[in-house]
Amino acid sequence: MVAGIVSGRLALVTGAGSGIGRAACQVLSREGATVIAADKDYESAVETIKKHTALASGSNAVGDHCAFELDVSNTKSILDLFTKLQRQYKAPPTIIINSAGITRDNWLLKLSEDDFNSVHDVNLKGTFLIMQTFAKALTEASLPGSIVNISSIVGKYGNMGQTNYSASKAGVIGMTKSAAKELGKFNIRVNAILPGFIDTPMVKTVPEKVKEGMLKLIPLGRLGDPTEVAEMITFLSSDKSSYITGTTVEVTGGF
Template sequence: MVGWAVGRLALVTGAGSGIGRAACQVLSREGATVIAADRNYDAALETIKTHTALASGSNDVGEHCAIELDVADSKSVQNLVQTLSKQYRVPPRIIVNSAGITRDNWMLKLSEEDYESVLNVNLKGTFLIMQTFAKAMAEAKVSGSIVNISSIVGKYGNIGQTNYSASKAGVVAMTQTAAKELGKFNIRVNVVLPGFIDTPMVKTVPDKVKESLLKMVPLGRLGTPNEVAELIMFLASDKSSFINGASIDVTGGY
């Protein structure tokens, strides 16, 4: 494989489906060695076998692998960085924080448990991965690119998603702060705000709601995970070497 990412490790969370899976595919296309991480190991393994350039999950350097990971659990994240250190001896230089969940309900009916679970995965999980792997890159004195996945809902809000919108707004603010702090280590941090993308998460939206949402999209359709992944690939590459702390919408004009 000849591409700009040859020789670089790429860690993608939420790699078992949707945008995370598409990110694995485009990064592997560019030559990166992809570490597909997800709470659902079987889904991550399917990503490696079906959607990446190599179909191997072996431990040899230069080959993709699937990892079971709970981003909201600091022990799980620490175990991951230790495992990758032993396996590859260099830290991932590309980090894509795509793990996310929804627990939708009207604000007046939203349980504290559902509020906390969404904030734990979407916001705390992004923080833990950023902190842990930025530290590893800084200690190894290698440059890197972190791409966080927020949502257009984090900018404008959405009915039934007080927890989700709060978590995704937090990811934007956290990205901008991290970019200021990590720039001195030559680690860039940017955030992508997808609109309504054809993912398993959007498939749970009732058809009538989806139809009304599409009326607000000038292009008149859902986006595809690959369209978001192509932007992630650009932000991860040296072609975006002076882009840091940016928030970029991928919404079809919503």
């Protein structure tokens, strides 16, 4: 059997209960990584491990794959996870995928402060806290690593009704580039992916008429599949991208 491109590596995926996070677990495990599926919805993370990872079977821990409950916006929740992982795996993950994200869409003039803050707490602050916690662990263990942050194409171009979301995802781009400059000397690479309109639960909430309009702007004429983003995540997690850091990759069908 040919070894996968991330064989023998430990990978933490946040937002692993659905969409791009779930697909990332699927592809990373297929390519040989041991996957830690973390999500605020613990049952969804368990389902990812049971049904969507390589060698999936009936338990919450499949092989060495495991599911954990995690609120990325909460420092205590992250530190609790870190402690559990150290106890279970004796070493920090060398692949960190920041895929947890939420939307609270509304027009700028109607957007509440709470909805602005909640989106930033998860999408931007959550990405920062995970990066800080696990990059620190990697530096202390003198281990190389790859961090892949999921931004969005709307972080580059903006989108009506998503001032909070697009601002948070633009922040992820800037944070990724800055972190890459700081962490390069430790051989920790940091990159961001900018998905376009991907067929995930988040996109399913978009009104049909709006979706039809968006499809006309995509040269490939269709929504992306989460697996298509996950393949790029896995590439950036592997040594095949060993000289790529501080960059953004658009996976948009040409949008």
